[in-house]
Amino acid sequence: MKQYFSELYTGGKSLVEGLGVTMKALFQPIVTVQYPREEIDITPNYRGHIDLVLDPEKKTYLCISCGMCEKSCPSDCIKVTGEKMEGEKKKSLVLFELDFTKCSLCGTCVEVCPKNALEYSQEYNLAAFTKEAFHIDILKRLEERRI
């Protein structure tokens, strides 16, 4: 009999306390963001798809078209083509394409790059209607950034 009433008491008390918690939450400011209208800053550690590093001095890429990333990629999603231009020692990039439909964001390409020419982008608005939209031309992205 004593247990019956003590159960009732503790139960009732915890119910009232619970109601207090939600009451308090009701009047606290909201913490979520209305996404397409407002956006919050992405943490610098965010690992999006890869991007070429922009050399701040020469305003160009650091990539030497060695093809290490292409070889190391477990999903075969990077395509690098370099051509030797006339009058230049190094190969220059003609094509750097990422097939994002296959990419698993493992980051092996970034690790393996001898010149540290690859970095993670901050891109997260990734949605499209076609498969082709995910064949990302990374060289073009770099050109756009350079301007």
Added chain:
Amino acid sequence: MISNHLNSYLILAVFLLIAGIYGLIQHRSFIGMLVSTELILNGAGVNFMAFNRFLAPDPAVGQVITLFIMGIAAAEAAIVVSFILAVFRKYRSIDPDEVKELHG
């Protein structure tokens, strides 16, 4: 004013009674029979209420008896449903034709 004649109520009560009898014979399941019994009980209730309204010197009598009928019907329904549960558990069927251990 048909709603003011005793006979119209009595005929309705008779209709309920014969509907109950017909259903009781026609239905081949316990629930169907129970439902028909409820119809018969309601016929009796209408009858009591009609006499109460038109003939009784004290109009509480018929209402009291009708309320008793309702109470009995509630008890009956509860018992029959639990009886059906028991029968179903024992015979795996609530078809009255299969439940015939007490057949002579």
Added chain:
Amino acid sequence: MTFYQIVAEGLFFAFIILVILGSLITIRAKILMQTVLGLAVALLGVAGIYFYLGSMFLTLMQILIYVGAICIVLVFGIMVGYTPTEVAEKAIKDWRNKFLAISSAVTAFLLILACVLKTDWIPAVADDRNFSAAHLGEEFLYTYCLAFELISVILLIAIIGSIILARGGAGGMVTDHRAGKEVAAVQEEKGEVST
């Protein structure tokens, strides 16, 4: 005849139609659930008839007890033994059965109807009859006190009895899902052990 009376008459006929329709569904439907729903319709109609017979209290009790409790218990009983679309009633080809049903019903109807129409009913003379619920309550507690107590005892016994029946006898819960005979055997064993 005023407009009020026309409306009242119309409603009266509506209730009668409800009763007749409901009881026809009840006795003709092949699916049991529809049978019980037909019963609910008929009982609502009877509730309306009670209103015309001067007792609002009985009308409400009829809805509360019959529709709200008895019909629901019946539906519960159906849910135990049937699946929703299974045709619960065997197709009635038993002509003997049907003949018996119809003939007994018609005979009873004619006989009772003859009695009803032949009798001269003597109407109540008093005009100051009290239909109120308060008067009904007084009658319950003074004149019909014993019957009132008895019915509560009956209800109590019914509740206890139905619990015992549903639990599978005084021996306690039988949860076996084996075939009927085995369960019966188990019950017999239990009976022997307890005695």
Added chain:
Amino acid sequence: METISILPPELIRMVIAVIIIITFLFVNAIMMGYAERKIAGHVQRRPGPMEVGSHGILQMIVDGVKLVGKELLIPLNVDRTLFRVAPLLSFTPVILPLLVIPFSEKLQARDLNLGLLFIVSMGAVNVMALLVGGWGSNNKYSMFGAMRAVAQAIAYEIPILLSMLAVILMCNTFSLKEIVGAQQNIWFVFLQPVAFLIYVVAGLAETNRAPFDLPEAESELTAGFHTEYSGMGFSLFFIGEYTNMFIVASVATVLFLGGWHGPHLPYGEYLGVVWFFLKVYFLLFLMIMVRWTYPRVRFDQLLNFAWKYLVPFSLVNLLITAVVVKL
């Protein structure tokens, strides 16, 4: 003019009252749906609907239009009659109780002698709708929902009636108007706090609201008895549920919170409706908060709670009330 002189004013009054009440049902369902989603959002510290209209205020209307536009799908193997009848059955009996509720001293469609009994008996019919819908859907989830609804309704009807009886004993009448009138000086919530608590808890269970929403438990039974309903069928169930909440809250207001009584207003016999609605919507707000605070109870807990706590307490309360009233 001929036709109008035949019509008695009482009948016109009833027709107007029914029209107003049906309009009010829809408005109430829209408002409650919006409030529910907004409060749910803020309790979880998110904004809730924001897109349609300022702060999403038109969201429920848009949803209503969407539901009306949708096809009423009838699955192949259901019992068609029962399947169609069930939403109507859940919608119709909720209109009638509103006819006897006194919104203010003079705003009442009809004052019945047995008003409270009338409301209770209409509530009993409502359970049939859940049963018929659940059974007619021919779906095991719906069926489980229906069976749970039965056990729950039977268990919680008793404490509701007993707690109402305590109030009826105190003012000796079933008429809602007279019950409110008896609370001129002191609200019954102060004289009958236990009955009030029992009524509110059992009322929550009676309307199938969380934490007692077992018949439609989303996470266990997908949606219980209305799993198979779409379009208007679903929205009728939805409106029925919210109106039921409104009825439970307004009966609680009438029985315990003094109905239309409040600080004096000009034209008090009409404007008392303001106090009435304030109290009702406060209770409804509480119900919504309860839903978003507590987890759903288990089925055995639900029945244990009814039979071991609510019924004994309401019986003892009734006994004490009877003794005190007769002393």
